[in-house]
Amino acid sequence: MTSNIIAIRAAQTQVPQLRTQLRALHTEAMANDGVIDADEQAEIDELEGMIDSAQRLVTERLQAWETNKTAYERLRSDLESSLDKVASNESDALSRDKRAISTAAARVDQTAATEDYAAALVLVKELKRRVELFLQQAENERLNGLTSEELAQISLADDAIEEVFTEEYMQALMTIEFKGEGTPELKDLIKKIEKGLSSTNRTEVIEDLADVVGKPPSAAELDADYARFLILCKQRDAIGDEGGHAVPDPVDEEKHPDFVGSHEQLMFGKVLGDALGIHEVFATLLSPTGGLVGPGNDLIPGYVSSPHLSPDNPIALHGTVHDAAGYLDSYHNDGPGYNYMDSDFDAGLAATLEFFGAEALLPLTGQVSGIAYWTAEAGDEYVEARFDEGVVALEKMLEDARDSASDQIDEIVFAIEEAKQEMSDAADSIKDSIVDAAKVAEQELQELADEIEAEVLEARDAFEDGVDKVSRAAVETYEEASAAARSLGEGAKEKLNALANFIWN
Amino acid sequence: MTTIRIHPSELAYAFSYSSTVDVVGWGRDPFLPSTEADGDPKEWYANGAARLSAAGRLTGTSDKDLNFTDEMTADVLALVDPVLVLLAERKEGDGLQRLTIHMKKDTVLGMMHTPDGMFELTHYADLTAAVVACVGFLGAARAPVQAGTRIDSNQEALQKVHQLATTGQNESAIASLVELGATEQDAASILQAMAKPTAAGMLSILYCTNNIAQTARPYSVMTTAEDETWILFPPASLEGPMVLERSSVSALTARVLIEVATWLKITT
Incomplete structure (x- = not known):
């Protein structure tokens, strides 16, 4: 059986016939003595199996046919404008190919008219390759006529x-x-x-x-x-x-x-x-x-x-x-x-930032996008001032988020001992009051304390290490370090230089 | 948090495979052989490859299965194609000390040059730890800010105050700051921070594409002998306002994290 719809429909008509046959077989078996013996049951089961198999096959083939039909129609439709371009091409060198494409397109359409979309899909794919090749050759012919100066543009x-x-x-x-x-x-x-x-x-x-x-x-x-x-x-x-x-x-x-x-x-x-x-x-x-x-x-x-x-x-x-x-x-x-390779801030970074309330910033995003759109619509001279205004307003709106994050960082970097003590006190308290449960609870609390401690210690250690790095870092001249400007865009460089004036001048 | 020491020739050897020679915040010179001591480039790369192999960062041989370890690969990609770089520059006399943080995907990598010519590479668990390290490196005040002071001004006015402060014209500097809205007490602290800081430097957030810092958000950071920190920054363009604000380890860390978070939300 092929995925051709004629064969599929023929198979579809066989299923009701088989079911009629099954009912007849069942009636005949019952008519003889009122019971279905083992041989009769085997015959019925065999026929039922055939019906199921036929039904499954029909369903599968019908799905394949529909898939082919959809794929064909999409490809054929996409080709329409390209075929128009081929038809309007007047190149002598390509006239033979043009005729061949016209013939191939007609064959595709004829095949599709028979509803044999499996075959039509194969043919339309081949037609697509021929059309693409034709158009590339035609474009090459056009580009060959351009001067170097024109090509450069x-x-x-x-x-x-x-x-x-x-x-x-x-x-x-x-x-x-x-x-x-x-x-x-x-x-x-x-x-x-x-x-x-x-x-x-x-x-x-x-x-x-x-x-x-x-x-x-x-x-x-x-x-x-x-x-x-x-x-x-x-x-x-x-x-x-x-x-x-x-x-x-x-x-x-x-x-x-x-x-x-x-x-x-x-x-x-x-x-x-x-x-x-x-x-x-x-x-x-x-x-x-x-x-x-x-x-x-x-x-x-x-x-x-x-x-x-x-x-x-x-x-x-x-x-x-x-x-x-x-x-x-x-x-x-x-x-x-x-x-290229657009900035790919990853989920890990997002999670870190969300910890400090970045989620609260979400509503601001739309506002900033609005500002960006608005300023893009304005004149050049006006844009910078308006954008500054928007960004400054946003920066002030973030004060609460910064304060909240600041409190948390204080806790993380400087309040670890206090937090550990609280955890330890809680563990002791439980241990004293509920003896049997205390071991489990203590263990759980200790694990929690260890977990928090590990996270907190990382930030605290990073801070201490940052402080300590000063004693280990090489001292360079300002001129040596400014060679790094090679990797800065002009706008970035200008800002850094302006702020550096407050430190090194 | 783990730290390794690595020779610049090792980094140069690895960078060469990425077709990149500049590292944001460092340029290229620190990774090239000096003309005097290590003049022969062939030797430089051979030395880099040998050191990488000895440290187990480069596996296989030049003939077969030559490859970097996953960790070295991630480190190199963070250095040559970062999405975010934090550049902490601490003033030391007329010169400076540098600590940079390079982020790509899950890698948060700190880099620092040491006097013996080696580099220290530090892996941080997350951005928070890295920012805190930079803020610690710049010597910001540990005590949290109790009553925030913020002066909204502009570059020209604050440059004038800075000039007065650094040329000993203290009374005029204080008068100018009071005129800008500072209390006399804060003005005196700001004067100390500008004229005689015990620690000073810059923390710059650099948003990068194609290994170039396209956008910068720099902060000047100055801390007095009384452990009071003041930061200066333009929240928008240089033509817009410039802000002078009391800060601390936690306040500056929070400011940087929220700034990055906002950028993240706006640009992605």
């Missing part, structure tokens, strides 16, 4: 770029594997592509590449990615030149003989490729040393043969993503900028 980033620089994406990278990684075949093909493909070897190299890293992607899809790669190279060189960034160096194979085609290089390529909408193999070639993290690679020139850290180590992953973000910014005027 536009974004070639993929729509998915926003998803690339997130914690979830980075987590997924940890377990990723690449077809062909570390093989001599892939290394050889990357080196051929790096040299540039001619009209004579392009088809052969791309087909070989599809054999190693595909399929999918198909050779045609890889070829379209290669065409986009060439356009991205043009943009890279134009924007890099404008910003004073040299064309990225090739990999020094004497220093890093295993890097080309390695997991580390493809990892970098994956991040960049997802951001720019091309296969990782081509993306690696935009910045061949990208992902080459570790001592000496670019921090200090001259350091040879660094070892490779396990590529799934979060530090190495961070380095790879950092490299990709830096490259996108420098050579494509694109990427996440300062918002």
